[in-house]
Each structure stands twice: as C-alpha cells, then as structure tokens.
Amino acid sequence: MxxxxxxxxxxxxxxxxxxxxxxxxxxxxxxxxxxxxHRAPVADFxxxxxGRDGLGRMCRPHWTxxxxxxxxxxxxRKGGPEAAVAKEP
Numbered sequence: 045m046x047x048x049x050x051x052x053x054x055x056x057x058x059x060x061x062x063x064x065x066x067x068x069x070x071x072x073x074x075x076x077x078x079x080x081x082h083r084a085p086v087a088d089f090x091x092x093x094x095g096r097d098g099l100g101r102m103c104r105p106h107w108t109x110x111x112x113x114x115x116x117x118x119x120x121r122k123g124g125p126e127a128a129v130a131k132e133p
Contacts, residue, residue, distance in 0.1 A: 077113040
C-alpha cells in the first residue's frame with residue numbers, strides 16, 4: 045500500500061513530450077522535407093492560439109519552407125501548372 049502512495053506522488057510525464065530548451069525553443073522540423081530540428085529564440089515562433097503554450101511548433105523560416113514544400117508536393121501529385129514548369133528545365 046505504501047508503494048502505491050509513493051507512485052501516486054510522482055509527477056506525470058506525457059509520452060512524446062520534449063524537455064525544455066534552456067536557450068530557446070525546439071523547432072520541430074520535418075524529416076519528410078529534410079528540415080532538421082534545432083533550437084531557436086522564442087521570438088522566432090509564430091503565435092498559434094490553439095497551441096498548448098500559444099506558439100507554433102516550427103520557427104517562422106522553417107514553417108515557410110515547410111508550407112512551400114507541401115504546396116510543391118501537392119502540385120506534383122495533381123500535375124498542376126507549377127509542376128510542369130518545375131520539370132522543364
């Protein structure tokens with residue numbers, strides 16, 4: 045019974061959480077589009093009100109790069125006009 049009480053006093057750790065970064069915040073990156081994880085100042089993250097802490101998961105430059113890569117991938121799948129231009133040269 046005493047062991048159970050000790051276990052209940054320990055703080056909960058959620059699966060998938062990352063440790064706090066002392067000199068900034070961890071940019072999540074994207075392995076699909078070869079964007080590495082890195083530390084960035086908190087000011088580089090866009091505001092996301094629905095987020096747990098009110099900030100986005102990627103820094104602004106990498107978020108722009110990520111959304112551009114998503115757009116290019118979608119155009120290639122659809123065979124849109126931008127995909128045709130990109131394949132010609």
